[in-house]
Amino acid sequence: MTIQRVSATIGNREVIIETGRMAKQSNGAVTVQCGGTVILATVVQAREADEERDFFPLTVDYRERTYAAGKIPGGFFKREGRPSEKEILTSRLIDRPIRPLFSKDYRNEVQIMVTVLSADGENNPDILAMIGASAALLISDIPFTTPVGSVRVGLQDGKFIVNPNYEETEKGDLDLVVAGTEEKAIMLEAGAREISEEEMIKAILFAQKELRAVIQLQKELQGKAGKKKLEVKKREIPAEVSQKASQAVRGSFEKIFDLGSKEEREDALAALYEKVLAQFDAASPDFKEADVKYVFDELEKKRVREIILNEKKRPDGRGFKEIREVSCEIAPLPRTHGSAIFTRGQTQSLAVATLGTKADEQTIDALEGEGSKRFMLHYNFPPFSVGEVGPNRGPGRREIGHGALAERALKSVMPDEEKFPYTVRIVSDILESNGSSSMASACSATLALMDAGVPIKGPVGGIAIGLITEGNKWQVLTDIAGIEDHLGDMDLKGAGTEKGLTALQMDLKIPGITEEILREAMCQAKEARMHILKKMAEAISTPRKELSAYAPRITTLRINPSKIGEVIGPGGKVIRKIVEETGAKVEIEDDGRVLIASSDPKASEEAIARVKAIVEDAEIGKIYQGRVRKIMNFGAFCEILPGTDGLVHISEIAEGFVKQVEDHLKVGDVVPVKVISIDKEGKINLSMIQAKDGEGPPVVREARTSSREGEHRGDRDRGPRNRSRERHD
Secondary structure (H helix, E strand, C coil): CCCCCEEECCCCEEEEECCCCCCCCEEEEEEEECCEEEEEEEEEEEEEEEECCCCCCEEEEEEEHHHHHHCCCCCCCCCCCCHHHHHHHHHHHHHHHHHHHCCCCCCEEEEEEEEEECCCCCCCHHHHHHHHHCCCCCCCHHHHCCCEEEEEEECCCEEEEECCCHHHHHCEEEEEEEECCCCEEEEEEEEEEEEEEHHHHHHHHHHHHHHHHHHHHHHHHHHCCCCCCCCCCCCCHHHHHHHHHHHCCCCHHHHHHHHCCCHHHHHHHHHHHHHCCCCCCCCCCCCCCHHHHHHHHHHHHHHHHHHHHHCCCCCCCCCCCCCCCCEEEEEECCCCEEEEEECCCCEEEEEEEEEEEEHHHHEECCCCCCECCCEEEEEEEEEEHHHHCCCCCCCCHHHHHHHHHHHHHCCCCCCCCCCCEEEEEEEEEEEEEECCCHHCCCCCCHHHHHHHHHCCCCCCCEEEEEEEEEEEEEEEEEECHHHHHHHCCCCEEEEECCCCEEEEEEHHHHHHCCHHHHHHHHHHHHHHHHHHHHHHHHHHHCCCCCCCCCCCCEEEEEEHHHHHHHHHHHHHHHHHHHHHHHHHEEECCCCEEEEEEEEHHHHHHHHHHHHHHHCCCCCCCEEEEEEEEECCCCEEEEEEEEEEEEEHHHHHHHCCCCCHHHCCCCCCEEEEEEEEEEEECEEEEEEEEHHHHHHCCCCCCCCCCCCEEEEEEECCCCCCCHHHHHHHH
């Protein structure tokens, strides 16, 4: 196969797509390169369709090879293991815009695998992965005919940036990923620093123009290396099945939708399906329950959409902009650092905030380099939340994705580390679900943070917006319930503060939406967010002034970086001793910051005092409690600060003649001493006499004594004061 290559400048960087060099046994394979970052995207389809499935079996796996950045994996096995959070989120980014562009009759299993082969630490491979997946599908024989373009948009100093690098993304006010066709956006994913809805729409429209160049590049490659597409066999349903099913459900859906609760509607729908199923002879060799189920689902979908578009009603009777009842409960759990329950209709999230120290930060070993994460939000979706039985195998891709969205919504309002040096973890447990639980998590997490006393910049609220379309008719729905999400065309989630958006996510089941629909959806999302923020403020409007009694108190000290070694001690001996004896956590940063944390104020105070004592320099005129460490015939050496000794000359021990030091002091005694001089070499001279008197300025005389015993070299002279007193006697 001949190698084919196309390239174009996207933003200010060249993007190169190549095929024919690697993975030639797949249905389609391309490499995409930008700078020193290269990904390989491959697509393969199963040879036979699975007609029994009621969904399109698409699997997307994005994986990063550590060799791409010249690294060897950590751990015992020294090879890549389970996918990281970044890999899972990127797999979802690839999947979401591609899935709605396949024919609903296509049932062959498709697997997309994207591998990062080279990473330059500057260009994020996720956008290249999205482009590569679309290009590989387009040139393959798989029946995928509409290319998807993808770009990232940043915002810095009021200007939009196309495909910003890591540094530009981190410093900017917006991180927006847009995927779409030449005319319409299909998928949005954004984190922002409280930008307006109008600014967000401008960014989306800006991205829409830029991604057309990406689409043209894919079409150019298809013209050079594209395969003939396989035909999709249209699903044929026997006329008898459609006729009998239609007759059996006639007039029933309307009555079911009028029922009060989700559980009643689900029970009634299950009973109606059994009624439809009873119309057929299950023993007949021509009978296929999959056909009956397909027709029943299509009839339900059609009727729901007709009621919304034509009769201007929603399945649960609400108005199109009406939000279900919202309630907020603060501090339901007595021993946690912060907790809250947020309920919206039949969706309920319990959020618990936990405060930790820097040692609790999550270490992230990514291709672009090692980093740490001091704010985490984890989302759990147990099966009981929807009244089902299911395995408990840990978080899946959906849970990781929902948690990441809620985390992104709150990230920009978290306080700076200098102001609030805590690591914060929030867990959102979904207790009920019938609508957007990720937005409920953003709300409950905000309440839990304020209950914990975290000084966030502003409360964050969120809502999900839906859409029903039929030809030229369309209707935007606020606060969509499960049935509207399942049978609708859009799920747009918007979160933010009163000032602006902090997160946005949009997924579609149709090939894009117009600017008019997008604007209406964003408008309704803002109105709903303001309503929810008002309800939240009724429960708690500002963070508590004090942290929970069970949360650690962190005190930050700044020491001279040259003293860090003294605080740590040889092999960590000194710092370990402080931790063991006080019970406080002590962490030291390279810049000289010392973080001392404990929920016990006395433990913190003791640890602070010990650290200060280690790094403190002796001051002339200051009185210390000196511990006698060694006695010589000319005086005593006393430790006044950890690791700092001074000499009390025999003439400064007591008034009058002192015949022997041992008459007044012994090793281990603790006595008040005053620093009377420090010579140029740092040798410290002490006085017990002046410490007792506490009078007058320190006596500074020529240093005839030394705090270093070896330098006295047997000098037995008691000094001028002692000699004069000896003559007097």
